[in-house]
Amino acid sequence: MLRTIVIAAAAFAACMPGASQAQAPAERGSYQLAVEPSYPPEQAREVYKPLLEYLEKETGQKFELVAVRNYHFYWRDLRGEADIDFAFEDAHFTDYRMKRDGFVPLARKAEPSVFVLMASPETADQGLSGLIGRSVVSMPSPSLGFATLAELFTNPVSQPEIRSEASTWRDGVEMVFSGDAVAAMVPEFIAQQYPNLVEVARSKAFPGAAFSASPEVPEDVRQSVRDALLKLTEDPASFDILAELGMSAFVAAEPDEYDGSESILSAFFGYTPPN
Structure with a gap:
């Protein structure tokens, strides 16, 4: 998936029109x-x-x-x-x-740069396996958050439903609060602002x-x-x-x-x- x-x-x-012709700063x-x-x-x-x-x-x-x-x-x-x-x-x-x-x-x-997968306490208690088949939100590919989220789920038949319609990283957290998703992948500095959510996993540090x-x-x-x-x-x-x-x-x-x-x-x- x-x-x-x-x-x-x-x-x-890839099907969209290409970039404009280069032009010097001057x-x-x-x-x-x-x-x-x-x-x-x-x-x-x-x-x-x-x-x-x-x-x-x-x-x-x-x-x-x-x-x-x-x-x-x-x-x-x-x-x-x-x-x-x-x-x-x-x-x-x-x-x-x-x-x-x-x-x-x-x-x-x-x-x-570190990305943190955040969820409510009851969801986080189930670990990564508790997210399989459920909605997890991230900014679209190939953002670093999306790429590192993909690395957490290596089995192609055991993955969450990745939703990437968020317009900002903070939107992902709001989608968890509204019930539109059960977890969100966000930069660490944003995760630190929401102590009522719990870390499920984190990326390596870039x-x-x-x-x-x-x-x-x-x-x-x-x-x-x-x-x-x-x-x-x-x-x-x-x-x-x-x-x-x-x-x-x-x-x-x-x-x-x-x-x-x-x-x-x-x-x-x-x-x-x-x-």
């Missing part, structure tokens, strides 16, 4: 920043607006947020080499861009989501963005920015930290091994 969902959803995205007048569709596009623009304003103030550059509707479109654009200068995304996507497009990690969340830059971005611009992110906590507005993103600070990111993370994408339609 789970494999069928993955293939069908990704195949739909022609656009701004640098394009891609972020994962953890929020609907309009909400994402509000969430990331303070961060973009901070970067513009610190670097003297202009930034434009690229926010797509869902993870299927995000995966399509990533595979289609969409016109992106910077990206802020989880480890599997960061490594994918590194291997194929030469992106360079600049800074990452200080906290690792390096924190990273800010990476295209090799086409001039070195001085890359360095100015990196420096700005690393000193973000010195800005008076940083608390609101960091709290919304579920992190305490940005720290330096190294390519070796992400090496191999993209392999979790191998289960999804359209994946090809790096050269």
